[in-house]
Amino acid sequence: EIVLTQSPATLSLSPGERATLSCRASQNIRNYLAWYQQKPGQAPRLLIYHTSNRATGIPARFSGGGSGRDFTLTISSLEPEDFAVYYCQQRSDWPSFTFGPGTRVDL
Amino acid sequence: QVQLQESGPGLIKPSQTLSLTCTVSGGSISNGAFYWSWIRQHPVKGLEWIGYIYYSGDTYYNPSLKSRVAISVDTSKNQFSLRLTSVTAADTAVYFCAYGSPYYFDFWGPGTLVTVSS
Secondary structure (H helix, E strand, O other): OOOEEEEOOEEEOOOOOOEEEEEEEOOOOOOOEEEEEEOOOOOOEEEEEOOOEEOOOOOOOEEEEEEOOEEEEEEOOOOHHHOOEEEEEEOOOOOOOEEOOOEEEEO | OOEEEEEOOOEEOOOOOEEEEEEEEOOOHHHOOOEEEEEEEEOOOEEEEEEEEOOOOOEEEOOOOOOOEEEEEEOOOOEEEEEEOOOOHHHOEEEEEEEEOOOOOOEEOOOEEEEEOO
16 A cells, blocks of 8 residues: 655644645655645545646645655645645555545644 | 535444445536545544445445445435445544545545444
């Protein structure tokens, strides 16, 4: 099973600041990586798929990058509604999917 | 946009079978565009993909749960369902249904908490 590790566990920032979240895979997952945002009491929401493609309706301040084993999610300028938990997810060893443990972006 | 809603018992006893249904509205489960998934979120273990089904009935399961899981689809009711047998406290989680491509989960239902306790 491919294991995803996310860092940092918690990121403490202020509105307007830039957030950079990391996701590392235990083996090469090519570009088969997605990012989700989850707010308390809500379901996860797809932000980015296939490493760098924004999902429908996702603002341009969210961007994804990377390849192979190392990936990043960048929020260029944090808005108040962006404080949440972010998960990465891989599907390289289809049909098995795994998620990372999450990064909490806090005020 | 296609909406999802999970339903089923919130409390079941150990060794029983967990049964949940996801009702799809705003679109047809039979249009062939999506795969229909079950995913759960443990308080400590995090997010875990359980399996998914295509409208044709083709199913794919997480190998770690495969011996206990069955996902089925009822196109006439626009629903798909999850059965998980021989539950233990470790199966206590929020269960989500979701749809998407074969690779990612585009949209999720709000989730339903299932507690396994005697």
